[in-house]
Amino acid sequence: MSVDLERRERIAILTLNRPDALNALSVEMLDDLDGHLNSLENDPEIRALVLTGAGERAFTAGADINHMREATPLEARQYARRGHAVTNRLENFPKPVIAAVNGYALGGGCELALACDIRLASEKAQFGLPEVNIGILPGWGGTQRMARATSPGFAKELIFTGRRVTADEARATGLANHVYPHDELMDRAVALAEEIATKPPWAIAAAKEVVNLALEGDLQGHLARELDAFALAFTTEDQREGMAAFFEKRTPEFRGR
Numbered sequence: 001m002s003v004d005l006e007r008r009e010r011i012a013i014l015t016l017n018r019p020d021a022l023n024a025l026s027v028e029m030l031d032d033l034d035g036h037l038n039s040l041e042n043d044p045e046i047r048a049l050v051l052t053g054a055g056e057r058a059f060t061a062g063a064d065i066n067h068m069r070e071a072t073p074l075e076a077r078q079y080a081r082r083g084h085a086v087t088n089r090l091e092n093f094p095k096p097v098i099a100a101v102n103g104y105a106l107g108g109g110c111e112l113a114l115a116c117d118i119r120l121a122s123e124k125a126q127f128g129l130p131e132v133n134i135g136i137l138p139g140w141g142g143t144q145r146m147a148r149a150t151s152p153g154f155a156k157e158l159i160f161t162g163r164r165v166t167a168d169e170a171r172a173t174g175l176a177n178h179v180y181p182h183d184e185l186m187d188r189a190v191a192l193a194e195e196i197a198t199k200p201p202w203a204i205a206a207a208k209e210v211v212n213l214a215l216e217g218d219l220q221g222h223l224a225r226e227l228d229a230f231a232l233a234f235t236t237e238d239q240r241e242g243m244a245a246f247f248e249k250r251t252p253e254f255r256g257r
């Protein structure tokens with residue numbers, strides 16, 4: 001299993017477990033995560049979830065670039081749809097999901113965290129949408145959810161530059177609710193999940209559903225536009241150059257074609 005599931009009385013801890021690749025999200029991991037969500041959704045004992053990354057360095061460094069490197073636009077769109085399915089599911093999951101961001105949350109990893117209800121960050125956390133550095137754009141909801149969690153201007157700065165933000169900046173911009181010393185993060189996340197698990201589950205599920213509506217404004221329609229724009233990026237030479245440069249550990253040269 002590349003995503004571990006631990007049940008602790010009324011809460012469940014999901015751990016993305018591929019630390020050698022900074023927990024980059026392969027299709028298998030998305031399938032695993034989905035499978036766990038199936039069992040947790042129908043388990044009346046479980047009332048709140050914590051999502052985190054294995055190892056000391058990453059929550060997750062995003063979608064698996066290996067998987068995208070040679071992708072055709074249609075394959076890229078399919079992979080992006082897979083990510084949309086999981087992020088939409090987390091956002092609409094009938095139990096609260098807390099992201100315990102223990103390191104890098106980049107690209108699809110940041111987008112996964114953005115689909116969670118509450119983000120807690122360790123002092124080592126770094127958030128970012130660095131897709132432009134590899135010749136593409138965010139494709140798992142980041143164009144929409146970063147703007148909604150922070151502001152359109154801040155989202156555009158992050159998306160246009162690909163720069164990473166620290167945990168403190170994440171908290172200041174609304175991207176993270178709280179920042180904790182690295183070694184305390186999981187205890188804090190578990191304590192918050194346990195506190196929420198003492199509340200009435202129906203009221204919590206209903207509140208989540210209604211708060212989500214506060215930011216609605218045709219999210220699904222805008223996500224469909226994101227999918228098409230993401231797939232179109234795979235018609236460009238810049239996408240091939242960006243991803244080749246990543247694995248060759250050099251700076252890409254983007255030519256605008």
Ligand code: CO8
Pocket residue numbers: 020021022024025061062063064065066068076077079080081083104106107108109130131134137138139140230
């Ligand atoms: N995919 C695949 N492998 C990865 C990824 C990734 N996203 N990130 C890191 N790795 C691998 C590296 O290749 C490396 O493997 P190896 O040891 O075999 O060389 C290992 O993890 C460790 O990484 P580094 O050596 O690069 O570690 P550093 O400490 O030097 O750097 C960084 C850490 C800064 C986090 C760096 O790894 C990095 O920039 N990673 C990529 C981050 C990124 O660009 N993420 C966005 C990916 S695109 C995306 O998520 C789009 C999502 C939406 C659409 C998806 C649908 C198609």
